[in-house]
Amino acid sequence: MRALTWHGRHDVRVDTVDDPEILNPRDAIIKITSTAICGSDLHLYDGYIPTMQKGDILGHEFMGEVVDVGTRSTLKKGQRVVVPFTIACGSCYHCGKHQYSACDNGLPADNQDIAQELYGQPMSGLFGYSHMTGGYAGGQAEYVRVPFSDVGPIVIPDGVEDDKVLFLSDILPTGWMAAENAEIEPGDTVAVWGCGPVGLFAVQSAFLMGAARVIAIDHFPHRLELARTFGAETINFEQSQTYEALMEMTGGIGPDACIDSVGLEAHGFFVDNVIDQIKKSTFLGTDRIHSVRQAILTCRKGGRVSMPAVYGGFVDKFPLGAFMEKGLTLKTGQTHVQHYMPALLDAIMEGKIDTTFLISHTLPLEQAPQGYKMFHDNQNEVTKVVLKPGLAIAAE
Amino acid sequence: MDDTRSAVRDDAPATTAKSRPDDRAIELLIDAGGDHVVARAVTINRPAGELYAYFRDFAKLPSFMENVVRVDILSSERSHWVVKAPAGKTVEWDARITEERDGELIAWASEEGADVPNAGRIEFRDAGARGTIVVATIAYDPPAGTLGKLVAKIFQREPAIQARRDLRRFKQLMETGEVATASRTKKQHDEETA
Numbered sequence: 001m002r003a004l005t006w007h008g009r010h011d012v013r014v015d016t017v018d019d020p021e022i023l024n025p026r027d028a029i030i031k032i033t034s035t036a037i038c039g040s041d042l043h044l045y046d047g048y049i050p051t052m053q054k055g056d057i058l059g060h061e062f063m064g065e066v067v068d069v070g071t072r073s074t075l076k077k078g079q080r081v082v083v084p085f086t087i088a089c090g091s092c093y094h095c096g097k098h099q100y101s102a103c104d105n106g107l108p109a110d111n112q113d114i115a116q117e118l119y120g121q122p123m124s125g126l127f128g129y130s131h132m133t134g135g136y137a138g139g140q141a142e143y144v145r146v147p148f149s150d151v152g153p154i155v156i157p158d159g160v161e162d163d164k165v166l167f168l169s170d171i172l173p174t175g176w177m178a179a180e181n182a183e184i185e186p187g188d189t190v191a192v193w194g195c196g197p198v199g200l201f202a203v204q205s206a207f208l209m210g211a212a213r214v215i216a217i218d219h220f221p222h223r224l225e226l227a228r229t230f231g232a233e234t235i236n237f238e239q240s241q242t243y244e245a246l247m248e249m250t251g252g253i254g255p256d257a258c259i260d261s262v263g264l265e266a267h268g269f270f271v272d273n274v275i276d277q278i279k280k281s282t283f284l285g286t287d288r289i290h291s292v293r294q295a296i297l298t299c300r301k302g303g304r305v306s307m308p309a310v311y312g313g314f315v316d317k318f319p320l321g322a323f324m325e326k327g328l329t330l331k332t333g334q335t336h337v338q339h340y341m342p343a344l345l346d347a348i349m350e351g352k353i354d355t356t357f358l359i360s361h362t363l364p365l366e367q368a369p370q371g372y373k374m375f376h377d378n379q380n381e382v383t384k385v386v387l388k389p390g391l392a393i394a395a396e
Numbered sequence: 397m398d399d400t401r402s403a404v405r406d407d408a409p410a411t412t413a414k415s416r417p418d419d420r421a422i423e424l425l426i427d428a429g430g431d432h433v434v435a436r437a438v439t440i441n442r443p444a445g446e447l448y449a450y451f452r453d454f455a456k457l458p459s460f461m462e463n464v465v466r467v468d469i470l471s472s473e474r475s476h477w478v479v480k481a482p483a484g485k486t487v488e489w490d491a492r493i494t495e496e497r498d499g500e501l502i503a504w505a506s507e508e509g510a511d512v513p514n515a516g517r518i519e520f521r522d523a524g525a526r527g528t529i530v531v532a533t534i535a536y537d538p539p540a541g542t543l544g545k546l547v548a549k550i551f552q553r554e555p556a557i558q559a560r561r562d563l564r565r566f567k568q569l570m571e572t573g574e575v576a577t578a579s580r581t582k583k584q585h586d587e588e589t590a
Binding site: 017019020021023024025026057089090091092096106108109112113134135136137145147 | 439441526527557560561562564565567568571572573574575576577578579580581582583585
């Protein structure tokens with residue numbers, strides 16, 4: 001099959017590799033019909049994520065058609081499914097509590113050592129995101145092997161086009177969980193740092209949960225415009241001082257809830273304590289840490305801070321004093337995708353949520369390397385690149 | 397006086413003591429004889445009786461113990477173990493069950509002539525709604541000589557890691573019915589589990 005493989009910094013290629021096979025009873029093989037490039041894939045592209053190996057297949061936002069199943073899979077050949085980016089078993093204590101991203105069994109036993117060392121306990125596996133998250137082949141390919149297929153993938157009704165449901169795989173549940181973690185009360189003012197896909201979906205979700213006002217903060221004009229189309233007020237932090245603006249806009253109170261969806265943008269393990277070089281990268285510069293610091297300082301007393309943004313290691317100058325004195329609540333975590341998928345699919349079917357606005361470019365899988373480059377070079381206008389293995393290459 | 401340590405109350409398991417080897421830990425083992433002790437605890441979301449039954453059928457242990465090539469059942473109490481060593485070699489021993497409580501405990505010790513003398517016990521403690529806490533404690537004597545140097549690679553430096561990974565695989569098998577793998581093809585999978 002053809003697959004987008006990683007070969008090094010700014011070097012991804014579409015290679016021919018062996019097709020995946022059923023290896024465990026609960027596996028399924030999915031023929032990919034749509035797969036997206038995630039902002040966090042750019043960190044692999046930029047070479048910031050350790051434990052990548054040449055030839056690794058990328059991609060953790062994907063959907064397709066079931067073409068083969070193991071003896072204990074509950075899927076049937078021919079079904080269309082969206083696959084969660086978190087690989088969770090559904091049987092352990094944490095899955096029982098719907099804390100799927102904390103699954104005990106998603107990572108192969110040997111791959112659990114690094115996470116245990118860094119975080120105290122190993123987390124769930126992830127598709128296509130380095131060997132620290134399991135070393136699973138991703139979905140930017142013609143086919144993918146999906147473990148625990150009886151738990152993760154959600155079946156999509158016939159007649160619903162891919163673009164409407166593809167983002168159930170990651171960014172829509174992530175934006176939704178971000179808003180849920182902000183424990184929004186009717187009438188609240190919610191501030192959202194970062195208008196990437198997760199931030200934009202958090203804006204939509206916050207309104208659906210009863211927020212009276214949502215204030216979105218970014219510096220990409222196009223992305224701020226998208227936030228405005230959902231009714232958000234916006235602050236361009238290159239033009240205005242965020243803290244002062246938020247305090248003025250809330251009458252000196254501060255937002256009731258603050259959502260930091262900037263972070264490192266990565267789903268993976270930024271091992272800044274291990275790889276010193278990463279510290280030098282702009283992605284760990286103080287401006288990145290700055291968003292959560294700003295969220296804590298502007299949040300109203302007794303308010304809530306939600307952090308869908310991914311941080312991997314340690315941060316300096318975390319305002320622990322302000323956090324404690326103001327009695328804030330901080331909720332965070334990798335998304336429990338499996339928990340949110342059914343209700344969000346319903347919301348899409350009922351027309352309450354539309355995520356198709358995000359897709360700015362659609363390319364054949366064969367042109368995935370160009371997709372990475374354009375996404376990397378122009379984050380203002382390239383909001384989402386969707387790859388379709390079945391799409392013909394446009395004549396040039 | 398020798399009881400200065402015991403004067404300080406501490407509920408941490410003996411095998412987590414900063415000083416090794418720990419006499420208290422070795423005393424837990426029947427007929428231990430070894431001076432290296434490894435202990436690991438894992439909580440498995442299944443009833444103790446089910447875990448005990450799977451584990452007690454020693455011939456099944458290679459399904460999650462990566463280094464165990466095979467276990468031959470000699471009698472209800474005796475078994476013959478063949479375990480991988482570096483450079484394609486294997487080490488072998490006969491083991492005898494020294495204590496057994498249905499659904500709770502299995503303890504064993506190697507018999508005379510073992511390549512790697514060892515003893516251990518695995519306990520299954522009911523953890524209510526969370527399932528069962530499985531605690532494995534293993535003591536062993538690193539062998540001398542050339543073979544010993546090879547074996548040490550596994551049995552001197554690695555046993556803590558190996559025990560931890562084996563217990564994780566046991567947990568995966570019992571909770572999910574399979575051992576997680578990131579392989580893509582059968583060929584890859586065979587190479588990785590060989």
